[in-house]
Amino acid sequence: MQGNRWIPHPLMTIALIVLWLLLNNTFSFGHILLGTLLGIMIPWFTNRFWPERPRICKRRLFLKFFFVTFLYDVVVANLNVVRLILQPDISKLQPKFIEVPLDTDDPMVISLLANVISMTPGTVSTEISADKKTLIVHGLDVPDEQAAVAEIKSRYEATLKEIFTC
Amino acid sequence: MIVVEILVSFFLILGAFFALAGSIGLFRLRDFFTRLHGPTKATTLGVGSIVIASAIYFSFLKEGLSLHEVLITLFLFITAPVSAHFLAKAARHQRLHQDKDHADG
Numbered sequence: 001m002q003g004n005r006w007i008p009h010p011l012m013t014i015a016l017i018v019l020w021l022l023l024n025n026t027f028s029f030g031h032i033l034l035g036t037l038l039g040i041m042i043p044w045f046t047n048r049f050w051p052e053r054p055r056i057c058k059r060r061l062f063l064k065f066f067f068v069t070f071l072y073d074v075v076v077a078n079l080n081v082v083r084l085i086l087q088p089d090i091s092k093l094q095p096k097f098i099e100v101p102l103d104t105d106d107p108m109v110i111s112l113l114a115n116v117i118s119m120t121p122g123t124v125s126t127e128i129s130a131d132k133k134t135l136i137v138h139g140l141d142v143p144d145e146q147a148a149v150a151e152i153k154s155r156y157e158a159t160l161k162e163i164f165t166c
Numbered sequence: 167m168i169v170v171e172i173l174v175s176f177f178l179i180l181g182a183f184f185a186l187a188g189s190i191g192l193f194r195l196r197d198f199f200t201r202l203h204g205p206t207k208a209t210t211l212g213v214g215s216i217v218i219a220s221a222i223y224f225s226f227l228k229e230g231l232s233l234h235e236v237l238i239t240l241f242l243f244i245t246a247p248v249s250a251h252f253l254a255k256a257a258r259h260q261r262l263h264q265d266k267d268h269a270d271g
C-alpha cells in the first residue's frame with residue numbers, strides 16, 4: 001500500500017480505526033466516522049516521527065510467520081517453561097547467556113527479532129551489542145548453546161529477514 | 167448455553183493455571199535473570215486464556231459481540247517484551263549477580 005500526502009501511512013490509519021472501534025467495543029456508524037477522523041489526523045500530526053514506512057515485502061509469509069510459527073511457538077514454549085518451573089529439582093536448570101550473531105543491519109528486523117525472542121517463553125533478549133552485530137539472549141534452560149543459536153537463526157531471523165527484503 | 171459455560175470455565179482454569187505457574191516460577195527461581203522468565207512468559211498464555219474466556223462470556227451470555235478484550239492481549243504483547251528487555255539490560259549493566267551454584271541469589 002502506497003501512502004500519499006493525505007494518508008501518509010495507510011496501514012497505520014486502518015490499525016487506528018480498528019483500535020478505536022475495539023476500544024469503544026462498538027461498530028456503530030458514529031464511531032466508525034470518528035475513528036476514521038482520528039485515523040487520518042493522528043498520522044498527520046505524528047508524521048515527522050515516522051521517517052520511513054516499514055516495508056512488509058512478503059505479506060503472505062508475514063501472516064504465516066505470525067499466525068502459525070509465532071503463535072504455535074508461544075503456546076509450546078509456555079508449556080515448556082511451566083514444565084521447567086514445576087519440575088521437582090529446580091537446580092537442574094541451566095540458565096545461560098547466549099550470543100546470537102546477527103546477519104542483518106535492518107533495525108526493523110532486529111527489533112522484531114528481539115521482540116519475538118522475548119515473547120516466546122524460555123528466552124529473553126537482554127541486550128544488543130553497540131555495533132549491532134550481536135544479540136545477547138538469556139535462556140532459562142540451555143543445555144546446548146550451539147543448537148539454541150541455530151534454532152533462533154533459522155526459525156526466526158531467516159524468515160524475518162526474508163519478509164523485509166524486497 | 168451449557169457448552170459455552172464449559173468453554174468459559176475451561177479457559178478460566180487454563181489461564182489461572184498458567185498465571186499460578188508464573189508466580190511459582192517467580193518464587194522458586196533463584197536469580198534475577200531466570201526470574202524474568204516466569205512472570206513475563208507463563209503469563210502471556212495465562213492472560214490470553216482469561217481474555218478469551220471473557221470475550222466468549224460477554225459475547226454469548228451478555229449483551230452481544232465483545233472484542234475489546236483483544237486489546238489487552240495486543241498491549242501486553244507490545245509492552246511485555248520491551249519492559250523485560252529493559253529490566254534485563256539494566257540488570258546486566260549493574261552487573262547483577264548471576265546465580266551459578268544456587269546460593270541465595
